Amino acid sequence: MKIVSWNVNSLNVRLPHVLDYLKTHAPDVLALQETKTPDEKFPQAEIEAAAYHVVFSGQKTYNGVALLSKTEAVDVQAGIPEFEDAQRRVLAATINGVRIIDVYIPNGQEVGSEKYEYKLGWLKAFSGYLKAELVTHEKLLVLGDFNIAPADIDIHDPSRWQGKIMCSDTERQYFFAMLAMGLADSLRSLHPSEGMHSWWDYRLNAFQRNWGIRIDHILTTAALIPLAGGVHREERGRERPSDHAPVWVELQT
């Protein structure tokens, strides 16, 4: 079972890239973030024409998540239960017997800002939700844009980013707390000593200079065995790319 996470930064702009990706890689599940598309304008027909099922939770201009899958998604749930949030950032569903949680964690803008406080409050609520979900789902996978680089190896130039957004101790603690719940960082486990960067800023030619950061993750419970995984960084080098590359894992079935 091949599972992919990709922050597309506008599905309207990136639909051709996504359809090409489905053809080339034929993933069983493709989780999207930052679709920036309200539900009434979601390109459902185009995706179904590519022989994929799709569920989505979106809004105008910002955020938005979607799950594309070869087999139908069931028990679909949008958002974090009992957490009021106007921003569409979470979509959970069961696909092939695996509980899949697609997440777009807030960026936080700058350490100490109002948006950073929103990020921390959001992480607290999401962590509680995750802990509860793990009680009832043995096969569970959390994937998406976490906007957290867990360790120095995940950053092209750690000194330049120290203490900054995505790298602050408090954010990292939330990430490690998720691992302590019984989730494995599948890409890091498969590739212990490579950068595996997944995001490159649009500015300053960051991709060409390989100024990347690993902020897109796929976490798996012990009942799921990752056989292989990686980053499709060639997508970042295409015409009019997203600033994120897809990250993927192949699970033992």
Place this chain on the structure above:
DNA sequence: ATGGTTGTACGACAA
């Protein structure tokens, strides 16, 4: 150089 680019939507904000 505390720099710049992209998306949304047409000015400013988010990333």
